[in-house]
Amino acid sequence: MCIRGAHLEDGAEHDAAHLSWSRRQFLRGLAMAGGAISLGAAGVPVSAASSRSLERALLNSDPDKVFVLIQLAGGNDGLNTVLPLGNDLYHRARGGLAISDVQAIDLGGGVGLHPSLAAWESLYKDGRLGIVQNVGYENPALSHFVSTDIWMSGQAEAEPSGTGWPGRYLEHAHPDYLATPPDSPVALQVGASGSMLFQGNAGSMGVTFPSTSALTRLAQGGAVYDTEDVPDGILGQELAFVRNISNHSFGHAESIKDAYDTGRNTRSYPGGNSLSDSLRTVARLIRGGLGARVYHVSLGGFDTHANQQGTHATLLRRLGDATAAFMADLAADGHSEHVVAMTFSEFGRRIRANGSAGTDHGT
Secondary structure (H helix, E strand, C coil): CCCCCCCHHHCHHHHHHHHHCCHHHHHHHHCCCCCEEEEECCCECHHHHCHHHHHHHHHCCCCCCEEEEEEECCCCCHHHCEEECCCHHHHHHHHHHCCCCCCCEEEECCEEECHHHHHHHHHHHCCCEEEECCECCCCCCCCHHHHHHHHHHCCCCCCCCCCCHHHHHHHHHCCCCCCCCCCCCCEEEECCCCCCCCECCCCECCEEECCHHHHHHHHHHCCCCCCCCCCCCHHHHHHHHHHHHHHHHCCCHHHHHHHHHHCCCCCCCCCCCHHHHHHHHHHHHHHCCCCCCEEEEEECCCCCCCCHHHHHHHHHHHHHHHHHHHHHHHHCCCHHHHEEEEEECCCEECCCCCCCCCCCEEC
């Protein structure tokens, strides 16, 4: 969703955009329309994405829809991700970090993409990539931990409730989940252990794996923890025993393994890319019929205080290539029509570059 009028220099169009904008428009942009990626390019206040609104958007979606949340951990530089073309103020503020109009991928309407996101150009032109600009909340917290909690809770209060907006939705949709857990998980998270995202009022509504390799290990062998690769001696034996008990206590092992064995990948994914590894496994589980409604994966490294140019370019290339492969994989047999993926980051970066060829925490 490319919004003209999102900048002050758009003049009357900027004023009209603010007057006409509504929570419904924002949620429609993030709704479960099939086969799409939504890029939150961190103005729509976070109240427009309030917890109840987000929960209702999921509750009103078709039961076979799947929502994939992609966290860009560290604070992605949204201004160099979706950038203003022909804007002297941007170039003066960013100096050597600015992306030239010649380098940028022109999306029309004075908006461009970072050149490392070339894999997204065709998705955008095909109407399968939406961009929601200027998403934020009043008095933004520039602490990684506080702001991440705000986005995951869907609550802009100084003290979030400790529950995640997907967790509250899942608790509402599956009220008996904790008392009588189903065979398959309703939500699955890779990495970011300790996150409140799937936390409901009564407990966690999702299954969390510490890494993609842990998820793959379970999917391929039915066990999360390796009981063979342990140290010699008594300590190794005790560790193997604890891991074995943990493996047997994991309730969803069989359904995840069955979905992984049933599913397959129809496209190759780029190597050396942790996000690609995560999304490859997610695609296989979706195609295998796991039944989880919400997945959460992440890509870290976006806290670019120094030497940003090369680091950010590499991260965006990994993001673009991984998500494009994911959507192409699912589109091969129509599964993409049931999936929407959305990126989010705890905050953006300051408009002006710092003295270390990077950018500091900002909006």
